[in-house]
Amino acid sequence: IAGITQAPTSQILAAGRRMTLRCTQDMRHNAMYWYRQDLGLGLRLIHYSNTAGTTGKGEVPDGYSVSRANTDDFPLTLASAVPSQTSVYFCASTTPGGYGYTFGSGTRLTVV
Amino acid sequence: QKEVEQDPGPLSVPEGAIVSLNCTYSNSAFQYFMWYRQYSRKGPELLMYTYSSGNKEDGRFTAQVDKSSKYISLFIRDSQPSDSATYLCAIRDGGATNKLIFGTGTLLAVQP
Known part of the structure; x- marks a missing residue:
C-alpha cells in the first residue's frame, strides 16, 4: 500500500540521548x-x-x-533530547504544486 | 497574530446535526485552503481542498472560502458518529517551502 511509514511508533527516551526518527515514502x-x-x-x-x-x-x-540522501527517506535526528521535545512527530510528503500532504501515522516521543 | 486561527472546541453534537467548523487567516495572498481530518492516534488525512473563494461540495461535506473576510468553513451535513475526530484547517504557503500552515484543530464528537 502506497504511503508513508514512520518508525518507531512510540518511544520513551532519556534526556541527553540521541535519537533518529525514520520516515520512508x-x-x-x-x-x-x-x-x-x-x-x-x-x-x-x-x-x-x-x-x-x-x-x-x-x-x-x-x-x-534532517538529511535527504534519496527521494524515499527523510530521517529526523534529535542530537541531545530535552523534555520540551516530548511530542507527536509526523512526517509528510507531497508532489510539486500538490494540494495536500500525505501523512504518516506519527511517532509519539516522550523525553524524560 | 497567528497566521491561521481556529476555534479549538471541543464541539459535541447529536447524530444527524449540521456541523460548522471555522477558521480565520491573516494573509490575503493565500490561495489554497484545505481541511484535514485526524482520528485519535492517527495522522491527518486530507478531506477537502479549495482554491480561492467559493464553495466545494463532496457528499456530506462542504468547504467554503470567503477571501474578502479571510474566513474558511467546513460544513458537515447529517453528521455521523464516525465523523468524530479532530478537524484541522490548513493553508498552503506559496513561498519556497510550499508548506502548509495549520490551525490548532477542532475536536468534534457526534453523539449517537
Missing part, C-alpha cells in the same frame, strides 16, 4: 516535511526538503537535524 514524492504536534499549538513545521539533496528549516528547527 513509496510514492516518489519530491517534497517531504517533518511536523510536531502539541496540544493547543497544532502542527508546527520543523524541517522540510523540496527534493533529494536539499533541506530547509521550518518554524521550530532548533535541536533537530
